Amino acid sequence: MNVKRCIVLAGALGGLLLAPFLFTGIGTAMEKPDPELFPYAPSLLRYQESGASFTPPQVCAGCHPIQYEEWTASMHALSWHDPVYQGELVKALEAVGPEVAKQCIGCHTPAGLVTGEVTGAGISGLSDMALAGVSCDICHSVSGHSGWETPYRQPENGSLILSPGRDGETGPVRTKYVPYKPNTGCGAGFHECVEQPLLKTAELCANCHQVHHYRTHTPLEATYREWKDGPYQVKGIHCQDCHMVDSETFLRSADTFQKPQRGEYRHYFNGANFLVYALVEQAALKKGDQKLAANARNKFEMAVARLQAAADLEITPLYRDEQLAELRVRVKNIRAGHNLPTSLTNIRQVWLELTVKDAQGNVVMTTGTVDEKGDLPANARKFNSEGMGEGFHFALDPWEVIAFSRHDTIPPRGYRDVYYGVTAGQATGPLTAEATLRYRQADQKVAHALLAAVPEDMDLAEIYGLTEMPDLPVVDMVSRSVTVAAKE
Numbered sequence: 001m002n003v004k005r006c007i008v009l010a011g012a013l014g015g016l017l018l019a020p021f022l023f024t025g026i027g028t029a030m031e032k033p034d035p036e037l038f039p040y041a042p043s044l045l046r047y048q049e050s051g052a053s054f055t056p057p058q059v060c061a062g063c064h065p066i067q068y069e070e071w072t073a074s075m076h077a078l079s080w081h082d083p084v085y086q087g088e089l090v091k092a093l094e095a096v097g098p099e100v101a102k103q104c105i106g107c108h109t110p111a112g113l114v115t116g117e118v119t120g121a122g123i124s125g126l127s128d129m130a131l132a133g134v135s136c137d138i139c140h141s142v143s144g145h146s147g148w149e150t151p152y153r154q155p156e157n158g159s160l161i162l163s164p165g166r167d168g169e170t171g172p173v174r175t176k177y178v179p180y181k182p183n184t185g186c187g188a189g190f191h192e193c194v195e196q197p198l199l200k201t202a203e204l205c206a207n208c209h210q211v212h213h214y215r216t217h218t219p220l221e222a223t224y225r226e227w228k229d230g231p232y233q234v235k236g237i238h239c240q241d242c243h244m245v246d247s248e249t250f251l252r253s254a255d256t257f258q259k260p261q262r263g264e265y266r267h268y269f270n271g272a273n274f275l276v277y278a279l280v281e282q283a284a285l286k287k288g289d290q291k292l293a294a295n296a297r298n299k300f301e302m303a304v305a306r307l308q309a310a311a312d313l314e315i316t317p318l319y320r321d322e323q324l325a326e327l328r329v330r331v332k333n334i335r336a337g338h339n340l341p342t343s344l345t346n347i348r349q350v351w352l353e354l355t356v357k358d359a360q361g362n363v364v365m366t367t368g369t370v371d372e373k374g375d376l377p378a379n380a381r382k383f384n385s386e387g388m389g390e391g392f393h394f395a396l397d398p399w400e401v402i403a404f405s406r407h408d409t410i411p412p413r414g415y416r417d418v419y420y421g422v423t424a425g426q427a428t429g430p431l432t433a434e435a436t437l438r439y440r441q442a443d444q445k446v447a448h449a450l451l452a453a454v455p456e457d458m459d460l461a462e463i464y465g466l467t468e469m470p471d472l473p474v475v476d477m478v479s480r481s482v483t484v485a486a487k488e
Contacts, residue, residue: 031151032151033150033151034149037146037149038146038150038159040102040106040113040114041102042099042100042102042103042157042214042215043102043103043105043106043107043113043157043158044106044146044150044156044157044158044159044207045106045110045113045114045158045159045160045162046146046159046160046161046162047114047161047162048143048161048162048163049114050163050164050165050166050167050172051165051167051171051172052164052165052166052167052172052173052174052175053164053165053172054111054115054129054137054138054141054164055129055136055137055164055174055191056127056128056129056132056135056137057071057077057128057132057135057136057137058128060135060136060137063188063190064136067136067267068136069295070266070267070268071135071136071267071269072292072295073277073280073292073295073296073299074267074268074269074270074299075269075270075271075273075276076133076134076135076269077132077133077134077135078133078276078280079107079108079109079133079134080108080109080112080123080130080131080132080133081123081131081133081280082108082276083276083279083450083451083454083458083460083463083464084275084276084442084447084450084451085104085108086121086122086123086454086455086458087449087450087451087452087453087454088104088398088450088453089101089104089105089120089121090121090453090454090455091397091449091450091453092104092397092398092399093120093121095397095399095400096214096399098119098120099214100214100399101119101120101121103157103158103214105118105119106157106158107134107157107158107207107208107211108133108134109130109131109132109133109134110134110138110158110160110162111129111130111132111135111137111138111162112126112129112130114162115129115130117130118130121455122455122456122457122458123455123457123458124457134208137164137176138162139199139204140176140177140178140199141162141163141164141165141175141176141177142160142161142162142163142177142196142198142199142204143161143162143163143175143177143194143196144160144161144196144198145159145160145161145198145203145204145207146159146160146161147159147203147206147207150217151212151217152212152217152219154206154210154224154225155203155206155207155210155224156206156207156210156211156212156217157207157208157210157211157212157214158207158208159207160204160207160208163175163177165191173191173192174187174190174191174192175191175192175194176191176192176193176194177193177194177195177196177198177199178193178194178195178196178199179195179196179197179199179200180195180262181195182194182195200238200240201238202224202227202228202233202238202239202240203224204239205224205238205239205240206223206224209221209223209224209239209343210222210223210224210225211398213398213399213401213402214399216402218402218403220344220387220398220401221342221343221344221345222339222342223338223339223342223343226338226339226342226409226411226412227239227337227338227412229411230337230338230411230412230413231412231413232257232337232412235257236257236259237253237254237257237259237337239337240265241253241259241260242254242337243268243269243270243271244265244266244267244268244269245260245264245265245266245268246264246266246268246302247302247305247306247309249264250306250309250335251309251335254309254334254335254336254337255335268299268302270299270302270303270306271303271306272303272306272307272341272439272441273303273441274300274303274304274307274441274473274475275441275447275472275473277296277297277299277300277303278296278300278473279464280292280296281293281296281297281300282464282465282466283463283464283465284296286463286464286465304475307439307475307477308475308476308477308478309335310333310334310335310336310340310477311331311332311333311334311335311336311340311410311437311477311478312332312334312478312480313329313330313331313332313435313437313478313479313480314329314330314332314480315327315328315329315330315433315435315480315481315482315484316328316330317433317482317484317485318419319487319488322487322488323486323487323488324422324431324484324485324486324487324488325421325422326419326420326421326422327354327356327419327420327422327433327484328417328418328419328420329352329354329381329417329418329419329420329435330415330416330417330418331352331383331410331415331416331417331418331437332410332414332415333410333411333412333413333414333415334413336412337412338412339409339410339411339412340383340409340410340412341383341384341409341439342409344398345384345385345404345407345409346384346385346386346387346396346401346404347384347396347441347442347443347446348384348439348440348441348442349376349382349384349438349439349440349441349442349443350382350383350384350437350438350439350477351368351376351380351381351382351383351437351438352367352368352380352381352418352435352436352437352438353366353367353368353369353380353435353436353438354366354367354368354420354433354434354435354436355433355434356422356431356432356433356434357431357432358429358431358486359429359430359431360429364422364423364431365420365422365423367379367380367381367420368380368381368438370474373444374444374471374472375443375444375445376443381418382408383408383409383410383416384408384409385404385406385407385408385409386404386405386406387400387401387403387404387405388401388402388403388404388405389401389402390402392405396446429486430483430484430485430486431483431484431485431486432481432482432483432484433481433482433483433484434479434480434481435479435480435481436476436478436479437476437477437478437479438474438475438476438477439474439475439476439477440472440473440474440475441472442472444471444472447469447472448469451466451469451470452469
């Protein structure tokens with residue numbers, strides 16, 4: 001059918017054929033969220049309120065002690081207590097105002113937002129439910145999501161539907177959604193159980209791990225899209241299959257694409273955020289809580305182990321005119337089901353450190369070494385991104401970043417090649433090249449600025465015993481060393 005005939009036919013049918021395509025937001029500026037659908041915008045949470053209130057995790061622990069212990073000290077449990085997040089929220093409130101705060105609060109303490117208890121930064125005077133962040137009764141109150149109704153037409157910015165219960169004939173009934181068909185007696189009379197297959201899919205996690213700008217709805221954190229566009233989605237391996245299992249099961253899922261069995265899932269929600277685990281361990285030791293300290297230390301070690309299992313390196317010499325001219329270092333994402341790094345990729349730091357020595361141990365070249373102030377050299381080969389603001393200038397803060405000027409993250413099962421020019425000169429004998437892929441959660445100065453901005457009721461000295469800004473730990477993800485000839 002030619003274009004002219006299509007237009008005539010569309011007009012004859014009242015525009016019905018073209019209407020779905022003209023008003024989907026595709027190819028045009030994103031429309032604002034419909035306030036009827038999304039009353040907490042820019043958070044896209046929806047709340048089906050009833051007489052049944054949310055249940056704090058301490059209550060859930062009575063019947064589910066193992067799951068509670070696994071969740072404790074997890075990033076979900078710490079989502080509201082995270083001092084780095086709290087510092088960023090304070091800065092966002094100062095820069096933009098309360099509008100942006102709703103988006104942040106909606107994923108860091110969903111119950112706190114929809115009940116109206118939390119409207120800004122800080123921890124004072126909040127209920128156990130609000131302080132618990134992403135707790136048991138958040139995920140298990142998810143009756144569905146509205147991701148396909150959002151401005152971006154996919155899950156984003158907390159587009160979950162929370163339904164902690166319903167009004168029954170004799171009073172409120174707590175409803176908990178579970179990933180499998182419930183057994184008879186599920187809930188033991190305290191709550192009813194309803195099967196919700198969404199809990200087994202990446203679309204559940206996507207609602208808070210696909211973060212878009214509060215106004216433009218351009219992606220800032222694209223973890224869900226990275227997974228969706230990659231091989232793990234094709235093979236049916238979802239977020240839960242790697243992040244809700246122990247380290248051994250994670251390796252099996254990542255290497256063989258074998259889904260875990262029902263009994264292998266755990267409530268660890270473990271990823272790469274080892275910094276907060278370390279801070280929680282310090283806080284627990286300061287209070288004398290050895291059990292919590294051990295819990296946080298275990299999760300810290302799991303996070304480091306995952307980082308060290310995620311990538312690999314290959315070093316290949318390249319010759320011109322029979323002389324060593326370059327070293328090619330291939331950085332491979334071998335086990336992360338999303339890009340490496342992911343989340344706030346303009347904040348995360350993944351880089352290569354390379355040192356080449358001659359047969360006598362003399363350094364021929366070195367690059368990528370952090371200096372005594374914790375700063376990366378300007379020429380370090382980094383695998384992250386750079387954000388841009390409205391005027392296409394460099395931007396770092398997520399409320400300013402509307403797009404990216406550079407994306408050098410590594411896709412799942414993909415790689416990036418880096419080339420280093422090497423002048424062997426008069427070097428005799430073989431050269432030794434050692435490359436190390438290093439990870440840090442943020443630039444030292446950025447992290448210090450965020451920690452310095454925490455609200456007044458989060459005293460870093462009182463809670464964590466910090467009397468000065470800590471140096472951010474660096475994890476060596478993988479190192480490889482090869483010996484190459486100076487001449488071919």
